[in-house]
Amino acid sequence: MELFAVPDLPEIRAGDDLAALIDERVDLRADDVVVVASTVVSKAEGRTRDLADFPPSPRAREIADRLESIAGEEKDPRFAQAVLEESTELVMEAPFLLTATRFGHIGVNAGIDRSNVPGGDLLLLPERPAESAERIREGLPADRVVVSDTCGRPFRHGQRGVAIGWAGMPAARDWRGEADRDGREMGVTVQNVVDELASAANLVAGEGAGGTPVVVVRDWAFGDHEGSDAHFRDVEGDFVRQALRDWEYEA
Structure with a gap:
């Protein structure tokens, strides 16, 4: 697949039409994935x-x-x-x-x-990033949009791109029930593709004063897999979150 930043986007202000600004600067294809940093989504939505x-x-x-x-x-x-x-x-x-x-x-x-x-x-x-992604998608030739943010991950140094909203595609590929190379049936593997796309896009968008908050992912295919919109863990199954509720910081 190929990733490239949308060039020459202006400073985004409240009320700006992000989809129109993107569409003016790049020839999008229907099967492209457009990854938009939450910062510019928030600015357009007046979240300052x-x-x-x-x-x-x-x-x-x-x-x-x-x-x-x-x-x-x-x-x-x-x-x-x-x-x-x-x-x-x-x-x-x-x-x-x-x-x-x-x-x-x-x-x-x-x-x-x-x-x-x-x-x-x-x-x-953004208040409702999935709805933000859908609004942007409706104004673009591309069928798939991901709203990304950067945040740290447990057990890792540094930050990475993650998806906080998406539209036009499932959040994950569900490999359960498919066979591995040895013919064993996979029972737990669900691949979070919106996070992976957000992380790949962040390598192109960069951080700081780069000014390239929108990245196009081209020639990537979801594949012949079952899809899932499971993304954020439910509290009942998030054992790390449950453990942290009972944990107290000691200096």
């Missing part, structure tokens, strides 16, 4: 906020004070309030905030970004 929009509650002040004592540097309780308001659960409260968003994603600080946010202090994640 100021810290002043989040007057801190006593709970936010308590969280900020604890993190400040751990880190040895000042923590803004207004930011803690923003994280609380964008989360359904604090999975971990120290030494950092690991949260569950309303749409099921687990990440640090509810995915709130403080980099590359012209006109505000904070950039919140």
